[in-house]
Amino acid sequence: xxxxxxxSDLVKSKLDEFFWEWLLLPxxxxxxxxxxxxxxxxxxxxxxxxxxxxxxxxxxxxxGRPSPPGSPHQRGILRDGLSAAENCEWSTGSAGSSAxxxxxxxxxxxxxxxxxxxxxxxxxxxxxxxxxxAKPAPxxxxxxxxxxxxxxxxxxxxxxxxxxRFWWPKRQKPMETLxxxxxxxxxxxxxxxxxxxxxxxxxxxxxxxxxxxxxxxxFVVPIFHKVKVFHDLVEGTPKTKQALLxxxxxPITEQMLVAWANGKIQPDDIVLSFFYVVKKEHNDWIxxxxxxxxxxAILLTHPGLDFLRETQEFQDRYADTVISRVFFVYDRQxxxxxxxxxxxxxKPSVTETWKQLADHDDIKMVRDYFSYEHFYxxxxxxxxxxxxxxxxxxxxxxxKYDGHALSRxxxxxxxxxxxxxxxxxVPGKMxxxxxxxxxxxxxxxxxxxxxxYWFHMFDLDGDGCIRGHEMKYFYEEQVQRMECLxxxxxxxxxxxxxxxxxxxxxSEGVFRLNDFKKRRKFAGTxxxxxSSLNKFLAFEHRDPxxxxxxxxxxxxxxxxxxxxxxxxxxxxxxxxxxxDEA
Numbered sequence: 316x317x318x319x320x321x322x323s324d325l326v327k328s329k330l331d332e333f334f335w336e337w338l339l340l341p342x343x344x345x346x347x348x349x350x351x352x353x354x355x356x357x358x359x360x361x362x363x364x365x366x367x368x369x370x371x372x373x374x375x376x377x378x379g380r381p382s383p384p385g386s387p388h389q390r391g392i393l394r395d396g397l398s399a400a401e402n403c404e405w406s407t408g409s410a411g412s413s414a415x416x417x418x419x420x421x422x423x424x425x426x427x428x429x430x431x432x433x434x435x436x437x438x439x440x441x442x443x444x445x446x447x448x449a450k451p452a453p454x455x456x457x458x459x460x461x462x463x464x465x466x467x468x469x470x471x472x473x474x475x476x477x478x479x480r481f482w483w484p485k486r487q488k489p490m491e492t493l494x495x496x497x498x499x500x501x502x503x504x505x506x507x508x509x510x511x512x513x514x515x516x517x518x519x520x521x522x523x524x525x526x527x528x529x530x531x532x533x534f535v536v537p538i539f540h541k542v543k544v545f546h547d548l549v550e551g552t553p554k555t556k557q558a559l560l561x562x563x564x565x566p567i568t569e570q571m572l573v574a575w576a577n578g579k580i581q582p583d584d585i586v587l588s589f590f591y592v593v594k595k596e597h598n599d600w601i602x603x604x605x606x607x608x609x610x611x612a613i614l615l616t617h618p619g620l621d622f623l624r625e626t627q628e629f630q631d632r633y634a635d636t637v638i639s640r641v642f643f644v645y646d647r648q649x650x651x652x653x654x655x656x657x658x659x660x661x662k663p664s665v666t667e668t669w670k671q672l673a674d675h676d677d678i679k680m681v682r683d684y685f686s687y688e689h690f691y692x693x694x695x696x697x698x699x700x701x702x703x704x705x706x707x708x709x710x711x712x713x714x715k716y717d718g719h720a721l722s723r724x725x726x727x728x729x730x731x732x733x734x735x736x737x738x739x740x741v742p743g744k745m746x747x748x749x750x751x752x753x754x755x756x757x758x759x760x761x762x763x764x765x766x767x768y769w770f771h772m773f774d775l776d777g778d779g780c781i782r783g784h785e786m787k788y789f790y791e792e793q794v795q796r797m798e799c800l801x802x803x804x805x806x807x808x809x810x811x812x813x814x815x816x817x818x819x820x821x822s823e824g825v826f827r828l829n830d831f832k833k834r835r836k837f838a839g840t841x842x843x844x845x846s847s848l849n850k851f852l853a854f855e856h857r858d859p860x861x862x863x864x865x866x867x868x869x870x871x872x873x874x875x876x877x878x879x880x881x882x883x884x885x886x887x888x889x890x891x892x893x894x895d896e897a
Contacts, residue, residue: 485659489581489591493573497582500527505569513566514539523572525673529582530589531666532673536560536612538592542567545575556611589666590655600652603638610634619678619687629694632747636690639751641665643764649736682876689875692882697750707744717757720849722792725772729753734771757847759875760839766831769842781826783811789845796848814841839874 337343493501504522505511514520517539524535540559543549546567553559579591593609594601614620614630623629644661645653658665663683671681679688700712710726728734730743735753739746745753756768775785787807794804815823817837820830831838843850865877872880 486581486584486587487655489578489584489587492577493580497527497580498573501573502569510569513568514563514572515566516562517560520567520572527582528576528580528588529585530592531669533613533616533669534592534609536616537608539563539567540608541592542572542575546571556615559608559611560615585666586659586664587655589669590658600654601658603642603651606638606641607634610637613672613685617672617678618676632694633687633690635747636693636751637684639748640684640755643752643755647764651738686879688883689879692879692886693751693754695886696754696882697747700750707739707741707746708750709744713745717847717849720847722789722796722846722848724789724792725846728772734768755875758878759873760842761835761874763832766835766838766842767828769838769846770828770831773842773845779827783824786811786814786845793845793848793851802852810844814844817841 338347501523504527508519508522510519517536520539521532521535524530524538525532528534528538530538536559540549540553543563544551546565548563548565579588581587581591590601593605595605611634614623614634620633623633642651642653644663645657645665647657647661665684668681668683668685672678672685675681679686682689696716697708700708700715702712710730713726713729714721714723730745735749735756737745737749739749755762756765759765760769770781773781773785773789775788790807790810794807797804811824814826818826818830818834818841820826826841831841840854844854866872869877
């Protein structure tokens with residue numbers, strides 16, 4: 316009993332010490348003065364404002380009790396909560412009731428009593444309390460469907476008492492009917508261009524598509540065709556590509572155009588409009604064939620592709636190349652489908668790039684997706700490897716790539732289809748689309764898709780890590796090839812140490828995909844050292860000043876852009892030297 320009594324006395328004395336320490340604070344004086352004043356007042360305590368900023372905060376401590384002076388909770392009150400707590404109201408002495416409008420109106424507030432210490436002056440002798448602050452205006456939130464406004468304008472208009480809505484979720488589906496503003500703009504164009512009898516050709520539709528719908532100029536022909544199909548004026552699949560440009564057999568009236576656009580066009584969300592215009596009515600995704608009519612329209616109407624109109628094979632290959640590049644960026648799961656969320660998420664934006672086509676007559680200026688220069692390099696590189704002209708590559712064909720740069724073990728791993736499944740219908744063969752994806756991964760190893768491709772290439776056991784024995788498996792062949800060419804070899808231990816310094820993995824010698832994404836600049840070098848002899852030697856004999864100068868000359872160019880520019884120059888020079896063969 317003596318032990319428990321001593322402990323109780325110790326606790327009591329400590330609490331008394333805390334109380335006195337709290338009572339000596341200037342803020343505590345204010346609390347006590349106002350508490351006494353309210354006790355003497357005849358007005359209802361439930362309607363009275365809080366005696367001090369800290370009073371409300373004291374009753375809302377994590378333990379449900381007032382925090383002792385000097386505790387972390389009390390320090391936080393004095394430091395952070397003073398200004399905000401001025402607007403709070405305090406509860407009555409009865410636990411479980413709170414003043415109206417109090418942020419803690421639903422919580423239980425314990426009563427607070429103040430004792431006068433022996434020998435202390437009467438608290439009633441202290442100066443009169445300061446006037447209680449006026450009750451603040453309630454905080455008002457705008458309705459969810461209110462119109463979006465600028466933050467500063469909203470705050471000024473509503474007297475700084477309203478928190479304006481600052482985020483609107485993206486629509487997943489266009490509005491069922493066009494807005495009155497869009498209908499008026501459409502009607503005005505019909506009137507301005509004297510289209511009272513209706514639209515007969517795609518040129519008359521262009522201002523509506525570009526100015527009202529906010530879509531690319533090169534969506535005019537496909538939309539013109541889709542409207543005709545929607546009203547059963549023509550067949551869904553044109554008999555010839557040129558038939559897309561034919562006039563409408565029946566004039567398309569304003570009402571007919573609006574009927575087609577309802578549920579498809581959302582002018583304030585270009586990505587959403589793009590998605591719903593391109594996809595099939597019954598699908599929630601875009602398939603490869605959905606782009607065909609749009610690529611045909613570009614080939615028929617873009618001035619930068621006039622020279623291809625007489626070469627049907629090159630037209631088809633160009634369209635296949637553009638579509639493959641689009642799916643490489645947006646179809647991350649390689650399922651042959653592009654969903655709306657992917658279209659919003661990944662870059663470069665195909666919707667913006669499509670609109671850029673109208674800004675450049677030279678299509679080589681549009682580097683993303685549509686560049687003829689890039690297409691020419693891809694197609695010629697594939698053609699050089701396809702020795703039997705069956706439009707398929709086997710292992711021996713791919714070994715010739717980049718001057719026999721790839722190791723045999725790397726090629727075997729590619730054809731195992733573990734890094735990326737082939738879309739070719741022939742087992743053990745790489746098709747043109749498969750080669751495009753491989754080439755994009757090989758020549759620009761800093762993109763997410765490329766890093767994922769090469770990471771799975773080297774992760775032999777599939778445990779999500781690249782370890783020393785897996786790197787050594789690929790490096791052994793590199794050493795053998797360098798010895799055959801009489802190059803000095805580097806011990807694997809030195810290479811491993813160098814890679815640890817370059818990538819800085821969380822665990823030394825254990826490389827995870829996130830490690831490469833954090834050190835994106837060096838990821839390509841890591842993968843190149845173990846897969847490509849040419850890139851390995853280029854790294855060993857690199858000129859840092861030359862590399863820096865190349866970046867300064869073309870700061871917006873990616874590794875892919877630079878490689879295509881160099882290859883295009885090489886191919887052009889070869890064609891000039893031997894025009895008959897070209």
